Structures are given as C-alpha cells and as structure tokens.
Amino acid sequence: MTRADPTIHATARSGRAAVKPATGAPPTGAPAIEAQPRSAAPAEPEVEPAVQPLLLHSLVELREIWLPLLAAADARSVVEIGSESGVTTSLLAASVRQRGEGTLVVVDPEPGVRPDPGDGLEVQIVAGYSPEALDGLAAADAYLVDGDHNYATVAAELAAIAHAADRDRRPAFPLVVLHDVEWPAGRRDQYYAPERIPAPHRRSYSWDEGVVVGVAGVVDGGFRGAGAFAWATSEGGPRNGVRTAIEDFLADRPELSLHVVPAIFGLGVIIDRGAPWAATVRELVEPWADNAVLGRLERNRIALYLRVLELQDEVTGLNRLRQRDWSKVDAERSALAERELVVLDRVAELERALGEERRTSDGLRADLAARAEHPGRPQLLRRR
Numbered sequence: 001m002t003r004a005d006p007t008i009h010a011t012a013r014s015g016r017a018a019v020k021p022a023t024g025a026p027p028t029g030a031p032a033i034e035a036q037p038r039s040a041a042p043a044e045p046e047v048e049p050a051v052q053p054l055l056l057h058s059l060v061e062l063r064e065i066w067l068p069l070l071a072a073a074d075a076r077s078v079v080e081i082g083s084e085s086g087v088t089t090s091l092l093a094a095s096v097r098q099r100g101e102g103t104l105v106v107v108d109p110e111p112g113v114r115p116d117p118g119d120g121l122e123v124q125i126v127a128g129y130s131p132e133a134l135d136g137l138a139a140a141d142a143y144l145v146d147g148d149h150n151y152a153t154v155a156a157e158l159a160a161i162a163h164a165a166d167r168d169r170r171p172a173f174p175l176v177v178l179h180d181v182e183w184p185a186g187r188r189d190q191y192y193a194p195e196r197i198p199a200p201h202r203r204s205y206s207w208d209e210g211v212v213v214g215v216a217g218v219v220d221g222g223f224r225g226a227g228a229f230a231w232a233t234s235e236g237g238p239r240n241g242v243r244t245a246i247e248d249f250l251a252d253r254p255e256l257s258l259h260v261v262p263a264i265f266g267l268g269v270i271i272d273r274g275a276p277w278a279a280t281v282r283e284l285v286e287p288w289a290d291n292a293v294l295g296r297l298e299r300n301r302i303a304l305y306l307r308v309l310e311l312q313d314e315v316t317g318l319n320r321l322r323q324r325d326w327s328k329v330d331a332e333r334s335a336l337a338e339r340e341l342v343v344l345d346r347v348a349e350l351e352r353a354l355g356e357e358r359r360t361s362d363g364l365r366a367d368l369a370a371r372a373e374h375p376g377r378p379q380l381l382r383r384r
C-alpha cells in the first residue's frame, strides 16, 4: 500500500516503514540481512513496535511470506516495481545475493535505495514509470509489483511481464508477487499520477476525499492521500482496482493460479502450475492464503485505523472551532484594549484639567487670604 498515511502522516509521502538497521549496521534505513541457508527463515530485522508507524503498509511487513517464495523459486533475477523507501529493495538485494549470483532491477520514479552491486549481485535502477519502464527489460524469474495501484497500470504490467517471458522463451511464467490486492485498492483504482493514465482507462478520481469500508463512493474524511495519491470516486465494477486487473489477466490463463494473503492490504501471488517450483511455492503460501484469522485481523485493523482517522478528524475539527473562538476572543480583547486606551487618555485629560482647576482655585484662595490679611493694600489678582 501507499506510503501515504495522510492523517497518521504515513503517512502519507513520508511513510517509510519503521525498520531500524540492526545494531552496529550502517544507518541506511534498510534492515541488515545475514546470508542464510535456503530454507531458513529470513534474518529478522530489528523492527520497532507495531504502533510505529501506526498503519503498517509496506511489503516489508509481509517479508516472512514472500521472501521464502523467492527462495523456493530460486529467483536469481528479480524486478521490483515500486520501491519507495527501499526497505523491500534491500531485502531483495540480500535475497538475490543468497542465491550466489543474480540481478535486481528496481523500477520507481524515485527509487529509495540503490543497493551496491557486487558479491554476485548486479543492480539496475530504472528511475521511471512502469509499465513503460519495463519495455526492453529482460524477463526475470520473479517480480514484486507494488507501484501505481490501479487497473490500467497493473494490467499493463502483467501484460509486459507475459510479453517478456514469451519473447525470452521462458519455460514458465515468472513468480509474481503483488501488493494491494485487498481493500482499499483491490477493487478501486488509486492513482499516484492520474495524468499519466490515458483518459479512457482512467476513472473519475478525487485527491481530497477518502474511502471507508462498505461505501462504494468517496467520503469527506476516511482513508485519503493528502496530496500523495487520489482515489477513484467509485469502488467495484469492471476494470477497477488491482485485484480486478489480476483476475482479468488470469481469466484466459488456466495454467496460472492466484493465491491471496488477506493481510496488510493483501498480498497476491501468481504461480505457474507448470513451473518446477510450483508445488513448493504453493505449499509455502497455502497456509497464509485465504487465512480466516488473518482476514479477521485485517478487517479489525482497518476498522480501528478508520476509527483513528475519524477521531483525528474530530479533533482537527474541534481544534479549528477552538481556533476560531480564540480568534474571536483575541479580537474582542484587542477592541477592549483599544477602548481602555481611549478611556485612560480621557482620564489623563480630565486629571490634567482637574489639576489646573485645583491650581487656579488654590491661587484664588491665596489671593483672598492675602486681601483678608491686608485689606487696604491693592492685590494683584492671579491670572488663571
């Protein structure tokens, strides 16, 4: 799923997965992976507690599922589409290295990490947009597809993968792992750059409105991209969403099967039944696929997340109201202060006048007293 976790500030375009480098490792932001035997569990990066970030959204969180599949398929050439912060790129680099030698191609307009080649690893970074960026690339053993999550892009990516496999006379369709095959992008297009999708293949979309479970339209609030991505304004129907694109692609390819892990926005795995690794990969993915417990946890996680967004929006609304009240109070305070200044000026003026009156009356009183004391002597009247 997208990094955009708008209100949690996933995030939204900063939502990097909360993976710390293992102690002592260089602070690259990528987990350090030790070389391991093929069947062993992948090295466990030091991951921060699950609330950091609040919304788990990266494929790195599903690594225990897809990394062993790459190993089982002996994937020596891997193409990653959509790398974002690069945490998955680093895992892939380590995974290919474990095979002894291989190639990692990273396709992303802004690749997060450029793994160093060497130790048997060749690296090709394609700073561009899929599916166009796939043109001319050699067919790979495996693909990790997590770029732009909409029907047009995913359909074209799968077609490009199939085309490369045919062109390069691959004996089997490659292992393809796709993210975001469940809610919210499974049945609803999400666009990082809608202007890149040809208008006839693009649905009407909104940058500002969000989505919630059970509502096919868009809503004020909900899960939204805060400028990082837009949602199609309706969910469901033909040619809408990542899962629909996969299903349409598989419709006339009975040799391919789709396995869906209902966790962290959904992981889809396409297996060619005829591939030599098919049985092993299927065995590995089956316990996770359509797993009822995972599905329940995911629905609960999303419901809780949406509730958090709702509460955050309420707080934001209340803060806005409070801000408005404070502005009013400030304006009234300024008006009162101005009136107080006017009153103080008037008081000072009156006090000055009173002082003068006092001085005059004191003078008159003194004159009168002098006259009373010397009645025959002419007195100069004090001028006021």
Ligand SMILES: C[S@@+](CC[C@H](N)C(=O)[O-])C[C@H]1O[C@@H](n2cnc3c(N)ncnc32)[C@H](O)[C@@H]1O
Residues within 6 Å of the ligand: 001, 002, 003, 017, 057, 058, 059, 060, 081, 082, 083, 084, 085, 086, 087, 088, 107, 108, 109, 110, 128, 129, 130, 131, 146, 147, 148, 153, 192
């Ligand atoms: C959801 S993020 C990938 C996250 C990463 N795979 C992970 O699990 O941590 C999507 C990435 O795809 C990139 N992207 C968007 N459109 C793309 C396209 N057409 N081709 C390739 N990458 C694209 C975005 O820049 C972003 O980095």
